[in-house]
Amino acid sequence: MTPEIYLAEPLTAPTANRRPPSSAPAATGHQPSAVRRRPWGKWLAIGAVVAYVAVLIIAPLGALVAGAFARGIPPIIVALTDTDVLSAFWRTLLISVIVVLVHGVFGTAVAWVMVRHRFRGRALLNGLIDLPFAVSPVVAGYMLILLFGRDGVLAPLTEALGIPVAFALPGMILATLFVTMPFMVRELMPVLHAFGIEQEQAAATIGASGWQTFRYVTFPALRHGFIYGITLTFARALGEFGAILVISGGIQGRTETTTLYIFRALDDRQYIGAYSAALVLGLISLILVLGADRMRGREH
Amino acid sequence: MTQQALRFKPARAGSDWGVRAAAFTYLTVMLILPLAIIVQDGLRGGIGSIVQVLAQPVAWNALLLSLWTAAVMAAINAVMGTLTAFVLVRYQFPGKALLNALVDLPFAIPTLVTGVMLVVLYGPQRALGAWLNQNLGIKIIFAPPGIILALLFITFPFVTRAVQPVLAALDRDQEEAAATMGASRLMILRRVVLPALAMPLATGALLSFARAIGEFGAIVIVAGNIPLRTQTAAVFVYGEIESANQRAATAMSVVMLLIAFSLVVLVDYLQRGRNDA
Numbered sequence: 001m002t003p004e005i006y007l008a009e010p011l012t013a014p015t016a017n018r019r020p021p022s023s024a025p026a027a028t029g030h031q032p033s034a035v036r037r038r039p040w041g042k043w044l045a046i047g048a049v050v051a052y053v054a055v056l057i058i059a060p061l062g063a064l065v066a067g068a069f070a071r072g073i074p075p076i077i078v079a080l081t082d083t084d085v086l087s088a089f090w091r092t093l094l095i096s097v098i099v100v101l102v103h104g105v106f107g108t109a110v111a112w113v114m115v116r117h118r119f120r121g122r123a124l125l126n127g128l129i130d131l132p133f134a135v136s137p138v139v140a141g142y143m144l145i146l147l148f149g150r151d152g153v154l155a156p157l158t159e160a161l162g163i164p165v166a167f168a169l170p171g172m173i174l175a176t177l178f179v180t181m182p183f184m185v186r187e188l189m190p191v192l193h194a195f196g197i198e199q200e201q202a203a204a205t206i207g208a209s210g211w212q213t214f215r216y217v218t219f220p221a222l223r224h225g226f227i228y229g230i231t232l233t234f235a236r237a238l239g240e241f242g243a244i245l246v247i248s249g250g251i252q253g254r255t256e257t258t259t260l261y262i263f264r265a266l267d268d269r270q271y272i273g274a275y276s277a278a279l280v281l282g283l284i285s286l287i288l289v290l291g292a293d294r295m296r297g298r299e300h
Numbered sequence: 301m302t303q304q305a306l307r308f309k310p311a312r313a314g315s316d317w318g319v320r321a322a323a324f325t326y327l328t329v330m331l332i333l334p335l336a337i338i339v340q341d342g343l344r345g346g347i348g349s350i351v352q353v354l355a356q357p358v359a360w361n362a363l364l365l366s367l368w369t370a371a372v373m374a375a376i377n378a379v380m381g382t383l384t385a386f387v388l389v390r391y392q393f394p395g396k397a398l399l400n401a402l403v404d405l406p407f408a409i410p411t412l413v414t415g416v417m418l419v420v421l422y423g424p425q426r427a428l429g430a431w432l433n434q435n436l437g438i439k440i441i442f443a444p445p446g447i448i449l450a451l452l453f454i455t456f457p458f459v460t461r462a463v464q465p466v467l468a469a470l471d472r473d474q475e476e477a478a479a480t481m482g483a484s485r486l487m488i489l490r491r492v493v494l495p496a497l498a499m500p501l502a503t504g505a506l507l508s509f510a511r512a513i514g515e516f517g518a519i520v521i522v523a524g525n526i527p528l529r530t531q532t533a534a535v536f537v538y539g540e541i542e543s544a545n546q547r548a549a550t551a552m553s554v555v556m557l558l559i560a561f562s563l564v565v566l567v568d569y570l571q572r573g574r575n576d577a
Contacts, residue, residue, distance in 0.1 A: 041485075042391050049387045050395075052380050053402055056453055060417035061405075063428075067420040106326040113323040117316075127568050128331055134507075134560035136514030136534045139553040142541055143334035146341055146550075153337060177330055210316060239410020242516035242534070246541055259412045259517070266416065266521065274416060282413040289408035290401065 064282070068275040079273035080280065088261040088277075095169070095244075095257065096237035099176045103233050107184030108226070114185065115192040132181040140178045141246025144171055148247075167249040172257070175243035180236045187229030188222060195221045224296065231292035235285040335557070342554035345547060353551035358527045362536035363555065369444055369532070370512035373451040378505045381459025382497065388460070389467045406456045414453050415521030418446060442524045447532065450518035455508035462504030463497055470496050503567050510563035514556060 068076060079085065114126060132140065147154050148165035158165050165171040195218065203213040219226070241259040248255040256264070258281050265274035342350060353359055387393075388400055406414070422429040422440040432438045440446045470493065478488045516534040523530040525539060533556055540549035 045383060045387050046391060046393050049380070049384045050399070052384070053399065056449070056456065057402055057405060060414070060421045060453065063421035063426075064413070064417040106322065109319050109323040110327060113320050117320060119320075125327065127565055128327075128335075130564045130568070131335070131561060132331070134510040134514060134564050136516055136537065136553075136556055136560075138516045138534045138537045138541070139338070139514065139556055140334070142537060142549055142553055143338045145541065146337045147334060174330075178334065181330060210319075235408060239412065239517075241410065241412040242520075242538070246538065259410060262412060262416060263521075266419075275420060278413045278416040282409045285410060285413075286405065286408045289404065293401075293404060 064275060064279055068272065068279045070275075071272060075272045076276040079270070079276055082273070084256065085258075085261055085273065085277060088256045088258050089280075091169070091172075091256065092238055092258040092281075095173050095176055096234050098173050099180055099237045100230055100234050102173075102177060103180060103184040104226070104230055107181075107229065107233075108188060108222075111185045111188035111192055115189055116197070129185050130182055132178050137175075137179055137240065137242030138246055141175050141243035144175055144178075144243075144247045148174075166247060167251065167255060169255065171247040172244050172255065175247045176237045176240045179240055179243050180233045183232045183236060184229040187225050187232065191222055191225035192218075228292045228296050231288050235288040238281060238288075239285055338550065338553055338557065341546075341550045345551075349547060350551040350554060353548045354555065356548075358531070359536060359548065359552060361528045362531045363533045363552070365444070365447075365531065366513050366533040369447045369451060370509050373448050373455065373512055374505045374509040376448075376452060377455055377459050377508050378501055381456070381504065382463050382501060384460045385463040385467050389464060403457050403460050406453050410517065411450075411454055411515060412517035412521065414450055415518035418450055418453070418518070418522050422446065422449075441522060442526065442530055444523075444530070446522040447519055447530070450522045451508075451512045451515060454515060454518060455511055458508040458511070459501065459504035462500040462507075466497060466500045467493075499570060503570050506563055506567050506570075510560055510567075513559055 110129070114122065114129075145166060146152060148158055148171055149155065150166070152166065154165075163170060165174065199217050199221075200213050203217045204210075208216070239259060240257075241263070244257055245260060245263065248257070248260065258277055262274050262277050262281070265271075265277065354363065384399075384403065388396065388403075419441055420426060422432070424430060424433060424439075424441060429441060432440065438445065440449065474492050475488050478492050479485075483491070514534055515532075516538065519532050520535050520538070523532065523535070525531055525535055527539075531539070533552055537549050537552050537556070540546075540552070
């Protein structure tokens with residue numbers, strides 16, 4: 001039950017209490033320092049890490065920026081104001097907002113039940129919640145095809161209801177919901193666990209209803225975890241690609257999201273469009289996640 | 301306390317069951333139903349059918365490529381991720397806050413965008429890509445090195461963020477005590493630091509491996525889709541879906557699910573062991 005590994009750690013927390021006070025004398029030097037300082041070892045390690053990060057992360061990032069601006073700003077504006085591109089951005093936004101709303105409500109309910117309730121199969125369920133994180137997005141999309149596709153098990157049901165799921169928006173929303181499932185639950189579970197139940201019990205004894213207890217006692221304590229989980233979910237939903245590609249069929253102008261547009265534009269050799277859309281998408285996700293990190297870092 | 305608990309329970313029973321029903325319905329529809337359907341579809345043809353699909357060279361090579369590139373990535377990530385965590389925890393240097401922020405950056409960037417970045421940098425028509433190919437004979441895009449680079453980018457935070465808090469909490473007194481007893485730095489590293497880091501290192505590396513096996517967005521851009529050479533398991537599944545070959549798509553999906561599930565269970569087990577200790 002430790003989600004922290006893939007939910008990024010708070011940016012400042014580890015550095016803030018980085019060194020226990022016991023090491024302070026070693027730094028001042030008047031006490032015999034047991035672990036001798038080897039400055040060259042320090043700078044060698046730092047140099048290796050910086051070089052690694054520069055090659056692995058900064059160089060590709062810089063290349064993308066350079067690639068998008070290769071012919072100046074006007075072609076970027078032309079590419080990004082294309083009707084198909086704009087509608088792709090709107091579709092991505094719509095899917096992400098719906099996904100965040102659904103996970104905000106149901107993800108909170110799941111976290112609540114997982115922490116506060118005891119039932120048979122809880123351990124198994126706890127493991128299953130992490131699974132979407134490891135399942136290939138292509139496989140996730142394929143599962144939905146098997147359910148809702150032409151010969152899908154649930155196809156008769158969706159046809160009777162008149163709601164197309166595969167190759168349509170509902171399927172794309174379901175695919176994104178599956179892929180982003182763990183974030184909200186995993187963010188809230190430790191917070192709920194740490195908050196404990198004493199205050200909830202106190203509220204209940206003075207006659208608060210279950211909803212009142214949640215609204216006025218539990219939720220305020222969860223608020224930051226909630227916002228962080230929502231932000232991560234939203235950022236992930238914006239960038240979802242594989243599952244949506246499989247379930248949507250990528251019909252230009254109808255079921256095309258931003259990532260699907262980037263994929264098609266690369267294929268069509270519309271490089272400026274692909275690069276600038278990728279840059280915009282990357283920047284939005286980056287701002288969201290780093291903003292949430294800062295917020296959480298300040299909280300701690 | 302008992303009285304409180306007694307009064308507490310009946311007051312909330314109704315809404316509690318409502319929340320529970322909502323949570324279970326949601327998990328069943330969103331998670332269990334899709335998983336069940338693919339397992340059912342996989343077992344319909346029997347294990348023999350899955351083996352038959354995997355025995356085809358294209359499928360087998362795709363699975364092998366996924367496994368070995370993920371393994372190479374996990375090994376590099378284990379070393380560099382630990383070193384990054386070590387540098388961030390133990391040393392002061394200018395730009396440290398920026399480096400710390402950069403570790404989270406891959407987590408924020410959509411993997412498809414990662415793929416695009418690598419193609420822009422190393423693509424055969426780009427300056428650096430062409431230079432590497434002509435002068436050093438290294439092909440990165442549409443080749444395994446590109447896959448490994450993409451995987452390294454995507455999973456960079458995993459090991460670092462798993463090791464970092466443990467390293468920060470590690471009692472430095474132990475290291476200093478070992479040093480006063482005459483232990484060399486290498487011995488301290490081996491006997492004191494590494495044992496404490498073994499568990500977070502293992503879980504971080506395993507999770508990055510699990511994530512890498514299923515990765516699609518970055519790889520489909522970077523590796524292309526060359527059967528037998530640069531087609532990974534996920535790209536194979538995509539191709540089989542596109543050509544409406546349900547049997548092959550299902551077989552490979554079931555195998556990938558099995559790998560993912562085993563790894564998640566293993567990581568869960570390792571972490572529980574650590575928390576109990």
